[in-house]
Structures are given as structure tokens and as C-alpha cells.
Amino acid sequence: xxxxxxxxxxxxxxxxxxxxxxxxxxxxxxxxxxxxxxxxxxxxxxxxxxxxxxxxxxxxxxxxxxxxxxxxxxxxxxxxxxxxxxxxxxxxxxxxxxxxxxxxxxxxxxxxxxxxxxxxxxxxxxxxxxxxxxxxxxxxxxxxxxxxxxxxxxxxxxxxxxxxxxxxxxxxxxxxxxxxxxxxxxxxxxxxxxxxxxxxxxxxxxxxxxxxxxxxxxxxxxxxxxxxxxxxxxxxxxxxxxxxxxxxxxxxxxxxxxxx
Amino acid sequence: xxxxxxxxxxxxxxxxxxxxxxxxxxxxxxxxxxxxxxxxxxxxxxxxxxxxxxxxxxxxxxxxxxxxxxxxxxxxxxxxxxxxxxxxxxxxxxxxxxxxxxxxxxxxxxxxxxxxxxxxxxxxxxxxxxxxxxxxxxxxxxxx
Numbered sequence: 001x002x003x004x005x006x007x008x009x010x011x012x013x014x015x016x017x018x019x020x021x022x023x024x025x026x027x028x029x030x031x032x033x034x035x036x037x038x039x040x041x042x043x044x045x046x047x048x049x050x051x052x053x054x055x056x057x058x059x060x061x062x063x064x065x066x067x068x069x070x071x072x073x074x075x076x077x078x079x080x081x082x083x084x085x086x087x088x089x090x091x092x093x094x095x096x097x098x099x100x101x102x103x104x105x106x107x108x109x110x111x112x113x114x115x116x117x118x119x120x121x122x123x124x125x126x127x128x129x130x131x132x133x134x135x136x137x138x139x140x141x142x143x144x145x146x147x148x149x150x151x152x153x154x155x156x157x158x159x160x161x162x163x164x165x166x167x168x169x170x171x172x173x174x175x176x177x178x179x180x181x182x183x184x185x186x187x188x189x190x191x192x193x194x195x196x197x198x199x200x201x202x203x204x205x206x207x208x209x210x211x212x213x214x215x216x217x218x219x220x221x222x223x224x225x226x227x228x229x230x231x232x233x234x235x236x237x238x239x240x241x242x243x244x245x246x247x248x249x250x251x252x253x254x255x256x257x258x259x260x
Numbered sequence: 261x262x263x264x265x266x267x268x269x270x271x272x273x274x275x276x277x278x279x280x281x282x283x284x285x286x287x288x289x290x291x292x293x294x295x296x297x298x299x300x301x302x303x304x305x306x307x308x309x310x311x312x313x314x315x316x317x318x319x320x321x322x323x324x325x326x327x328x329x330x331x332x333x334x335x336x337x338x339x340x341x342x343x344x345x346x347x348x349x350x351x352x353x354x355x356x357x358x359x360x361x362x363x364x365x366x367x368x369x370x371x372x373x374x375x376x377x378x379x380x381x382x383x384x385x386x387x388x389x390x391x392x393x394x395x396x397x398x399x400x401x402x403x404x
Binding site: 034035036037038039041136138140144146147148179180181182183184185186187198202 | 325327329330331332333334335336337354356361363364367368371396397398399400401
């Protein structure tokens with residue numbers, strides 16, 4: 001066959017253009033069907049949590065919240081303190097708010113521990129340092145973990161100023177008596193933390209800690225909602241009550257607020 | 261050619277060793293062995309066609325994982341539009357506008373029907389010597 005250079009280039013060029021078009025089309029076809037959100041699922045412009053420190057001051061409330069959270073998310077109870085894993089826990093007021101508290105602060109505040117968890121910062125330092133984007137911020141403000149991508153480098157643990165992240169030094173399954181099959185547990189060598197219960201929000205439920213706090217301490221103990229909506233309960237609380245954020249000087253803009 | 265005997269003998273041994281797996285399975289009467297994963301009873305269909313699931317389930321699960329974890333999408337509308345009249349027609353999902361939609365979840369959807377990892381997933385995976393790391397974190401309802 002007598003093939004001119006011109007004809008060869010024509011055929012090669014159109015084949016390349018055709019392949020460039022075909023690749024995404026084939027991918028889209030192979031990828032299967034379409035996706036959508038769950039009917040009745042909750043969406044927000046910006047999720048936030050408001051904790052009423054006074055209503056949640058008792059150890060019973062704080063224990064109920066931590067137990068509810070750790071139960072539904074298969075968070076192991078590791079006896080070795082240095083290896084412990086926690087999503088929500090209690091700490092002294094002066095530890096949670098070192099920039100605000102002083103030795104003559106309100107006694108009732110200083111005397112009771114407060115509940116702390118991931119703050120789902122507007123500018124999360126953990127996300128900035130993660131080399132694999134295993135932790136990332138969703139458009140609705142939730143700082144999420146993708147366990148499939150975590151390589152266990154622990155940069156995020158070093159970066160988080162709130163100690164909100166735990167590393168799995170051991171196989172967590174060893175410390176789970178009755179692991180729930182409906183939520184994955186983690187593996188040795190990954191970092192985990194609170195996810196604002198994205199799996200429950202998708203089904204239209206409250207986060208597990210909020211549900212437990214309201215059950216034990218009554219309505220308003222913890223309020224979860226959309227601060228992007230000026231008419232939401234959390235927005236109204238923030239406008240009318242005195243609230244604290246942890247370590248505001250760092251500029252991370254936490255979205256867990258404390259009514260004092 | 262002084263060593264032809266050694267060379268040919270060596271070649272025969274080499275070829276015999278190379279083909280050992282073939283004639284060993286033949287001798288054991290396992291030449292036509294196929295893994296037989298346990299099919300769930302009482303179900304009419306999977307989320308997609310069986311042929312598609314056999315060939316592409318790993319890609320589908322990868323796609324689901326990214327949609328759920330990274331994009332916050334949790335409901336799958338299959339290419340195959342399974343007709344339904346109520347939620348019970350779509351195990352692991354729900355019925356909307358006469359079409360089944362499914363929860364994009366290994367443990368809350370797939371394993372609702374395929375309840376045993378050992379009798380479904382592992383039978384093919386073991387045969388093919390693939391070791392997916394799903395099970396490092398995801399639990400089947402009936403572990404053995």
C-alpha cells in the first residue's frame with residue numbers, strides 16, 4: 001500500500017482524538033449507574049455543634065455521650081493510656097480553654113470537666129499537612145477521614161492543636177467485645193477521629209453524642225445544625241448566648257462552640 | 261555433543277517440573293473445578309446484572325467507596341433499572357418512583373444478602389489467590 005506521510009498523520013491524528021473522546025465515555029459507561037443522597041438525609045452549608053457547658057457538666061452526661069459515640073463507631077477501649085483511641089472525651093476546663101481560663105475564673109466552670117472532640121475547623125491544620133489527602137474538608141465543613149488512604153504518618157496528629165486525633169497503635173479489634181458490622185472498625189496503623197456522624201446525618205439523624213446528651217440532660221444540652229442558615233437553632237444560639245471556641249488565637253476557626 | 265544425555269534429561273525434568281501443577285490437578289481429578297459461591301435464596305436480582313457483578317464488582321465497590329467517603333453520596337441508582345412497588349422489593353435499598361435504589365455500602369447492602377464472607381466472597385477469592393483488604397475493617401454479619 002502506498003501510504004503518504006500526510007495520510008498517515010491524518011489517520012494517526014484522528015485516532016488520537018477519537019481515543020481521547022472514547023476514554024471518558026467508556027469510563028462513564030463502566031462506572032455503572034448514578035448516585036444520589038439518601039431521601040430525608042440532612043444537608044447543610046456549614047455544620048456546627050453547640051455544647052451547653054452548664055447542662056453537660058455532670059460526669060453521667062459526658063459518659064453517656066462518649067459511650068454512645070464509641071459504641072456506634074466501633075471505637076476500641078484500649079487500657080494502655082498511651083495507646084488509647086477517643087473521638088469525644090472529657091478534660092478540665094483550664095485544659096480545654098487555656099487562653100480564657102485563669103485561677104480566679106468562675107468556680108462552677110473550673111470545677112467541672114468539659115467535653116471535647118474534633119472541632120471541624122474552618123482552616124484545619126490537619127488537612128494542610130496530610131500528604132495523601134486522607135483527611136479533607138467537605139464542602140459542608142466536616143473534616144473527614146478516608147481510612148483507605150491513611151498511611152499512618154501521624155503528621156495530622158502533630159498538626160492538630162486540640163489533640164483530637166488518635167493513632168491505632170494496636171489492632172483495634174482486640175479491644176472490641178462486640179464490633180458492629182454496620183460500621184467499619186479501623187486497622188492498626190491509621191489515624192481516626194470524630195466525623196460529626198456523617199453516616200447518621202445522611203439518614204436524617206442527629207449525631208450520636210447529641211442524641212445521648214439530649215436524652216440524659218434534656219433539650220438544648222447539645223445542639224447541632226447549620227450555621228450557614230441564619231434561622232437555624234445553632235445560629236440563633238450563637239447570636240444570643242455567650243459562647244467560647246477553643247484556642248481562638250490560632251485562627252483555625254473551630255465549629256464546636258461552648259455556651260458558658 | 262558429549263553431554264546430550266545430560267542436557268535432554270535435564271530438559272525433561274525441567275519441563276516436568278514446570279507443568280507439575282497441570283498434571284497434578286489432572287491426576288487429582290480437579291481439572292474442571294470451579295469455585296461455587298453460595299447464592300442467596302429468595303432474592304430476584306443483585307444491584308446490577310450477575311454477569312456485570314462477576315466481572316466488575318471490585319470496580320463498583322471502589323466507585324461506591326469514593327462516592328460515599330469523599331463525595332458524601334450514599335444512594336446508588338443502578339444502570340439496570342429494577343422495577344419495584346415497595347421497599348421490600350429492593351433488599352439493601354428502597355423503592356422510589358418505581359425503581360430500586362441502593363445504599364452504597366458493602367456491609368449494609370451487599371452483605372445483607374451475601375451474609376457469609378467464607379461461603380460467598382472467599383470461595384472465589386481463595387481460588388484466585390486474591391486477598392482484598394476490605395476485611396481489615398469491614399465485618400460480615402456471619403463471621404466463621
